[in-house]
Amino acid sequence: MMRPTKSPLQAMVLYSSILSQLVGSVLIGLFTGMWLDERFGTAPLFLIVGLFAGLAIGIWAMLQTIRKFDSGDP
Known part of the structure; x- marks a missing residue:
């Protein structure tokens, strides 16, 4: 089955x-x-720790967003 575009x-x-x-x-x-x-x-x-923690959280949130976008959930 094809995905809708x-x-x-x-x-x-x-x-x-x-x-x-x-x-x-x-x-x-x-x-x-x-x-x-x-x-x-x-x-x-703490600047360095905060930078890496923010980057890790941002990447995790990005992956969650892409996963939700791909699945087609509202």
């Missing part, structure tokens, strides 16, 4: 969603890490 607008929504999830999670991780470093005087330890 997706419209170009759906692809644009997918790309926008992925971009916002990745950028948002990385920025939240960076700013949280900077705040923790300032609070505890441990620069750049």
